[in-house]
Structures are given as structure tokens and as C-alpha cells.
Amino acid sequence: MNDLVQIVDVNLTIKKTTILKDVSISFEKGKIHGLVGRNGSGKTMLMKCICGFVKPTTGVIIVDNKHVGKDCDFPKNMGIIIETPGFIPYYSGYKNLKLLADLNKKISGEQVKAAMEKVGLDPNLKRHVKKYSLGMRQRLGLAQAIMENPDLLILDEPMNGLDKEGVQDMRTYLLELKEQGKTIILASHSAEDIEVLCDTVCEMDKGVLTPIKGKS
Numbered sequence: 001m002n003d004l005v006q007i008v009d010v011n012l013t014i015k016k017t018t019i020l021k022d023v024s025i026s027f028e029k030g031k032i033h034g035l036v037g038r039n040g041s042g043k044t045m046l047m048k049c050i051c052g053f054v055k056p057t058t059g060v061i062i063v064d065n066k067h068v069g070k071d072c073d074f075p076k077n078m079g080i081i082i083e084t085p086g087f088i089p090y091y092s093g094y095k096n097l098k099l100l101a102d103l104n105k106k107i108s109g110e111q112v113k114a115a116m117e118k119v120g121l122d123p124n125l126k127r128h129v130k131k132y133s134l135g136m137r138q139r140l141g142l143a144q145a146i147m148e149n150p151d152l153l154i155l156d157e158p159m160n161g162l163d164k165e166g167v168q169d170m171r172t173y174l175l176e177l178k179e180q181g182k183t184i185i186l187a188s189h190s191a192e193d194i195e196v197l198c199d200t201v202c203e204m205d206k207g208v209l210t211p212i213k214g215k216s
Contacts, residue, residue: 004028005061006027009060012042019042020056024209027183029181038205042209043187047185047187049068050075050185064152081138087137093116097144107149115146119169120139152185198213
């Protein structure tokens with residue numbers, strides 16, 4: 001089977017409000033999958049369910065042949081940007097990422113620096129993260145997501161706060177990751193991002209997911 005993520009009949013109700021309704025979709029390995037829809041449509045909550053942050057009311061989510069919430073609490077080998085990445089404000093970008101890397105002990109400081117450089121950040125910059133621009137924080141969030149070389153990336157509005165050049169750099173890099181065989185699930189408000197990057201596209205509206213490109 002070539003599907004890395006399978007979502008089967010997922011429903012989510014919070015305080016009697018339906019957030020996700022009968023969502024069923026599979027995401028194939030090695031492709032970029034787009035999620036579009038207005039704010040409040042359910043995109044972010046679906047991503048949180050895939051990551052194991054929120055448990056669906058009913059239904060099954062399988063990531064890399066493991067049932068999320070049953071076989072594992074959180075899927076392994078996954079990089080995530082959901083909402084604004086949170087960092088310790090009075091540490092540098094490198095120090096923040098090094099602390100996170102030390103938790104898993106999978107990568108060295110040099111690999112952390114390489115990830116920062118890949119997204120256009122200087123790992124030797126001593127500036128505290130609280131003085132970073134929104135675009136720099138977004139780049140740091142992407143560096144965190146990619147630094148342990150995950151097979152699956154869940155990216156919620158990864159271009160947020162980037163200038164035109166930054167957006168172009170990010171698109172180029174995401175396409176490079178796809179060429180390396182990575183699987184990316186991407187939510188974006190930018191029609192151009194979706195058109196340039198995505199092999200499949202699904203639209204969400206009031207918790208209902210509808211495939212509109214690349215899936216029958």
C-alpha cells in the first residue's frame with residue numbers, strides 16, 4: 001500500500017458543535033497534498049487529529065500503518081507546523097532548536113545548524129527569538145519541522161509572514177523535499193501555493209472534506 005495516511009469516517013464534535021463530519025481520505029507517499037478552505041472550516045483540526053493532538057469522536061486515523069490513539073499516541077517521524085510555532089522568547093533560534101533536538105537525541109548540533117541554513121536563517125545569530133520578525137519565526141518553525149529528517153510533514157499555513165522572496169524559497173524547498181520522497185500535507189490560503197505545489201487538493205467547508213484535484 002502506497003498511502004502513508006488513511007482517514008476513515010472521522011467525526012469530531014466539541015461541546016455539541018460538529019467540527020469534522022464523515023471525513024474519509026488517504027494521502028499517498030511522496031506527494032504534496034493541499035487542504036483549502038476558509039477559517040473555521042476544519043482544516044487545522046483535521047491536522048491536529050492526524051498528529052494525535054486531538055482525538056476524533058469516532059473514526060480511525062492510520063499513519064504509517066499505525067492506528068493513532070491506539071497503536072501510538074503520536075505518529076513518529078513527523079514534522080509539524082500548526083498555528084504559530086512556540087519558542088522560548090529569550091533564547092536564540094539555535095538554542096531553541098538545540099534544546100528540542102536534545103530531547104530526542106537523534107541529531108547533532110551541526111544538523112540543527114544545517115536545517116536553519118536550509119530555510120535561510122543564520123544559526124550563529126545571537127538575537128533572541130522575541131526580536132524575530134513573523135517571517136523569521138515561520139522559518140524557524142520550518143527548521144524545527146525538518147531538522148530530524150521526517151518522512152511526513154504537516155504544515156498549516158507555512159508561508160504565513162514570509163515576504164515574496166521567502167515564499168519563493170519555501171516553495172522551492174518543499175518541492176525538493178517531495179523529490180526526496182517526503183509526504184507533505186499543506187494547508188494554505190494562497191491559491192498560487194496550492195496550484196504550484198500540490199499533487200492533490202481537498203476542500204474543507206463546515207467540517208466536510210471534498211476532493212477537488214488528483215483524487216476521484
